[in-house]
Amino acid sequence: MARKDLIPADVTAVVDTREQLPFDLAPLSVVRGSLPTGDYSVAGLEHEVAVERKSLPDLVLCVGSERERFEKEIQRLMAYPARLLIVEATMAQLELGQWRARITPNQVTSSLLSWSAQGLPIFTVDGHKAAGIVAAKFLFVAARRRWRELQAFHSNLKIAT
Numbered sequence: 001m002a003r004k005d006l007i008p009a010d011v012t013a014v015v016d017t018r019e020q021l022p023f024d025l026a027p028l029s030v031v032r033g034s035l036p037t038g039d040y041s042v043a044g045l046e047h048e049v050a051v052e053r054k055s056l057p058d059l060v061l062c063v064g065s066e067r068e069r070f071e072k073e074i075q076r077l078m079a080y081p082a083r084l085l086i087v088e089a090t091m092a093q094l095e096l097g098q099w100r101a102r103i104t105p106n107q108v109t110s111s112l113l114s115w116s117a118q119g120l121p122i123f124t125v126d127g128h129k130a131a132g133i134v135a136a137k138f139l140f141v142a143a144r145r146r147w148r149e150l151q152a153f154h155s156n157l158k159i160a161t
Contacts, residue, residue, distance in 0.1 A: 012043040023132030037076040049082040056089040082142035
């Protein structure tokens with residue numbers, strides 16, 4: 001008898017080899033690999049699911065001196081049906097502007113809103129650990145959604161034959 005639904009232990013997350021401080025994605029299994037875009041994905045869905053992680057210092061750089069490079073990354077992310085930018089800082093922390101760059105809090109929040117208006121979902125969380133929890137849940141629900149779609153497609157094929 002086939003199982004009715006996917007469980008987290010069935011999902012293998014892929015962490016990009018360039019990711020220097022990877023999340024704890026438990027209860028998902030984890031492998032390292034080279035991803036076309038983003039920092040995290042799901043094995044077998046590397047061209048459909050992508051999570052991009054930004055620490056607060058990384059985000060400030062992406063708003064400032066690395067904006068052109070990051071805008072290209074956003075364009076690649078937009079091609080993914082399931083995509084998410086996770087920022088390891090809350091909106092309250094962003095508004096404090098406690099960084100050394102000449103980027104203002106308004107520039108950071110305006111950039112996030114602009115990217116969101118382009119269709120990039122953005123999740124702000126309090127720190128690395130919380131961001132890992134969000135990433136693991138997102139990867140799982142994206143994988144489960146695809147699995148359910150394939151189950152429905154397979155069921156429809158049986159009915160049609």
